[in-house]
Amino acid sequence: MSGNEHVLDVRDLSVSFRTARGKVRALRHVDINVPRNKIVGIVGESGCGKSTLINTVLRLLAPNAVIEDGSEVIFQGDDVLKMSNSQLTDLRGQRISMVFQDPMTALNPVISIGTQMTDILYRQKIPMAQKRKRAADMLAQVGIPDAVRRLDDHPHQFSGGMRQRICIAMALMMNPSLLIADEPTTALDVTLEAQIIHLMKELREEFECSMLFVSHNLGLIAELCDEVIVMYAGEVVEQGEVHDLFHRAQHPYTRMLLECDPARIEETRQELPTISGSVPDLIDLPKGCIFSPRCPHRYEPCNESPPDHYAVSDQHSARCFLVRDGR
Amino acid sequence: MLLYTFRRLGLAVLIVCLAMLLLLAAIHMVPGDPAGIALGPRATPEMREAFKAKMGLDQPFVVQYVNFLTNVVTGDLGVDVWSNRPVSTMIGEQLPHTIALAIAGLGWSIMIGIPLGCFSAVHRNSWIDKLTGVLSVGCIAIPSFIVGLYALLLFAVNLRWFPAIGAGENGDLGDQAMHLVLPGLAVGLGWVGYLARFVRTSMLEVLGENHIRMARAYGLPRRRITYVYALKLAILPTIALLGVGVGGLISGAVFAEIIFARPGVGKMVVDAVNTRNYPIVMGGVLVTTMLFALSTLLSDLLAAWIDPRVRQGL
Numbered sequence: 161m162s163g164n165e166h167v168l169d170v171r172d173l174s175v176s177f178r179t180a181r182g183k184v185r186a187l188r189h190v191d192i193n194v195p196r197n198k199i200v201g202i203v204g205e206s207g208c209g210k211s212t213l214i215n216t217v218l219r220l221l222a223p224n225a226v227i228e229d230g231s232e233v234i235f236q237g238d239d240v241l242k243m244s245n246s247q248l249t250d251l252r253g254q255r256i257s258m259v260f261q262d263p264m265t266a267l268n269p270v271i272s273i274g275t276q277m278t279d280i281l282y283r284q285k286i287p288m289a290q291k292r293k294r295a296a297d298m299l300a301q302v303g304i305p306d307a308v309r310r311l312d313d314h315p316h317q318f319s320g321g322m323r324q325r326i327c328i329a330m331a332l333m334m335n336p337s338l339l340i341a342d343e344p345t346t347a348l349d350v351t352l353e354a355q356i357i358h359l360m361k362e363l364r365e366e367f368e369c370s371m372l373f374v375s376h377n378l379g380l381i382a383e384l385c386d387e388v389i390v391m392y393a394g395e396v397v398e399q400g401e402v403h404d405l406f407h408r409a410q411h412p413y414t415r416m417l418l419e420c421d422p423a424r425i426e427e428t429r430q431e432l433p434t435i436s437g438s439v440p441d442l443i444d445l446p447k448g449c450i451f452s453p454r455c456p457h458r459y460e461p462c463n464e465s466p467p468d469h470y471a472v473s474d475q476h477s478a479r480c481f482l483v484r485d486g487r
Numbered sequence: 488m489l490l491y492t493f494r495r496l497g498l499a500v501l502i503v504c505l506a507m508l509l510l511l512a513a514i515h516m517v518p519g520d521p522a523g524i525a526l527g528p529r530a531t532p533e534m535r536e537a538f539k540a541k542m543g544l545d546q547p548f549v550v551q552y553v554n555f556l557t558n559v560v561t562g563d564l565g566v567d568v569w570s571n572r573p574v575s576t577m578i579g580e581q582l583p584h585t586i587a588l589a590i591a592g593l594g595w596s597i598m599i600g601i602p603l604g605c606f607s608a609v610h611r612n613s614w615i616d617k618l619t620g621v622l623s624v625g626c627i628a629i630p631s632f633i634v635g636l637y638a639l640l641l642f643a644v645n646l647r648w649f650p651a652i653g654a655g656e657n658g659d660l661g662d663q664a665m666h667l668v669l670p671g672l673a674v675g676l677g678w679v680g681y682l683a684r685f686v687r688t689s690m691l692e693v694l695g696e697n698h699i700r701m702a703r704a705y706g707l708p709r710r711r712i713t714y715v716y717a718l719k720l721a722i723l724p725t726i727a728l729l730g731v732g733v734g735g736l737i738s739g740a741v742f743a744e745i746i747f748a749r750p751g752v753g754k755m756v757v758d759a760v761n762t763r764n765y766p767i768v769m770g771g772v773l774v775t776t777m778l779f780a781l782s783t784l785l786s787d788l789l790a791a792w793i794d795p796r797v798r799q800g801l
């Protein structure tokens with residue numbers, strides 16, 4: 161596949177955090193891509209490195225983060241990891257935009273919605289009235305009634321669902337090529353969640369942007385995404401098209417995620433099931449397969465060395481010796 | 488907002504009334520008979536009684552308090568024991584100098600302290616941050632009269648950049664401003680340190696909040712994020728601190744007034760205390776208290792005006 165068809169190409173990305181206890185190896189050799197006009201979902205338990213991954217893409221990592229040598233994050237042909245500050249400012253909000261998890265804290269409480277929205281357009285040399293009109297149009301588009309009048313309101317005057325709509329509108333202000341959403345509905349109740357997902361589907365048609373969608377919720381991923389990436393403890397363990405992944409899951413971890421209740425795959429609401437055992441310590445990693453301490457199918461090679469990504473089919477691969485050995 | 492302003496104003500009045508109660512009680516607890524001191528050792532008991540009656544000191548405490556309140560409301564603060572001039576006139580002469588000095592001190596501390604705090608927060612743990620940290624603590628630790636003395640020696644006596652003493656020619660605003668620079672520095676330098684530390688702390692807290700990360704994710708320029716998005720929130724606790732701090736600033740101004748031989752309420756009160764000149768002491772302390780109540784009132788209103796959550800919740 162040529163790089164041209166991918167909006168985003170993450171290659172061999174490793175990120176660690178320096179802590180008092182030692183180096184937390186939050187991401188190790190992650191390879192993912194987002195094809196043009198596709199929605200790619202990322203699932204995985206809490207702490208598996210989903211936020212670290214997307215924060216790396218926008219270079220918004222905590223100051224104690226170290227991006228290891230050899231990592232590449234290619235966005236539309238440019239390596240984000242090599243960008244200068246001014247290039248990053250140019251990238252953020254304009255070419256890649258982001259919607260965060262918690263709409264209650266994502267907006268500045270003392271600045272009006274209109275100002276926060278028009279500020280994003282600071283790069284465009286157009287009159288203020290025109291910027292405000294664009295902001296109001298965007299608000300109307302995400303379903304905020306009476307948008308023109310509400311531009312001068314402040315975040316606390318909106319409900320949680322409304323605020324997430326505003327965040328989405330803000331993210332789309334500059335028509336970005338890639339929209340990253342980090343668990344955009346986790347803080348909302350089921351009805352609001354369904355509304356927001358519906359909205360995102362609509363906007364996807366409208367704005368033709370690619371999307372990287374992070375979620376705990378397998379049902380949402382199944383409903384919204386074209387491709388899925390399953391992460392475990394800082395590694396990609398399985399990736400493929402949504403249908404393949406939900407119907408022909410290979411990695412024991414993915415299967416355990418799904419097996420808890422196969423019927424619920426079709427439902428919109430599904431919490432990530434709890435799996436016995438816990439995520440390994442990211443400072444002191446097991447020698448073999450990262451999942452081996454919790455894996456019911458563990459056999460001899462698993463403790464020796466880490467498995468590679470083995471192709472299941474053209475678009476589908478899993479990081480498990482079972483696939484290599486055809487078991 | 489209007490209702491809040493009125494409620495807040497009511498609170499300020501209540502604070503002043505309570506302060507007056509304490510003031511009156513304190514005067515009664517201080518050892519020394521005012522009549523005896525005012526009239527000298529050779530005064531007869533009858534003269535002392537007459538004096539007390541004239542000053543209202545023979546009345547029951549409650550009556551004295553009520554009289555005090557009504558007098559203050561009508562602007563009557565009594566007369567100077569020595570010169571018989573109305574205290575309100577005397578304070579009126581001194582007050583502008585005190586307010587000007589407080590504003591100058593505040594100006595110094597705001598102009599230096601707030602940007603310094605922002606800078607430290609944005610470049611936290613850099614050598615500049617560490618240096619400002621040490622300097623700030625230094626500023627806080629050095630007493631204002633030391634700062635005043637050295638500033639006087641260096642900038643007024645040796646370098647002759649600024650005038651040394653007095654408040655400047657009456658009516659010549661430029662001259663008066665020049666006379667304010669050094670005393671203002673002496674009064675405000677400690678506050679530079681306080682503000683720098685305080686702003687740094689609240690700034691760091693705000694910079695770690697989600698919406699700042701979001702603003703960065705939208706590619707807003709760093710300066711706009713720091714000085715508008717973050718500072719507008721981080722300044723709120725600082726405004727509250729300043730509101731209370733002006734009280735300390737006014738009492739700290741006494742040293743500067745003495746060192747730079749400036750007129751001012753603080754110096755007047757200190758002189759009056761030594762001679763048990765009650766009306767002046769009471770009037771001076773009362774006006775200082777009012778200034779304090781006023782500054783906390785203004786800071787609360789300013790904070791409410793900046794923060795829409797407060798403003799619209801009212």
Ligand SMILES: Nc1ncnc2c1ncn2[C@@H]1O[C@H](COP(=O)(O)OP(=O)(O)OP(=O)(O)O)[C@@H](O)[C@H]1O
Nearest residue numbers: 177179184186205206207208209210211212213222
């Ligand atoms: N600044 C940091 N310093 C040290 N460790 C960190 C830091 N940020 C994240 N980590 C660690 O890195 C790992 C991955 O964290 P990350 O936030 O990416 O997980 P996540 O998949 O987004 O989880 P969640 O679903 O809870 O949001 C976790 O073990 C976390 O404790």
Ligand code: SF4
Nearest residue numbers: 449452455462480481
């Ligand atoms: S490699 Fe082995 S331990 Fe790892 S997931 Fe596959 S079977 Fe389990």
Ligand SMILES: [Mg+2]
Nearest residue numbers: 210211212342
């Ligand atoms: Mg996360």
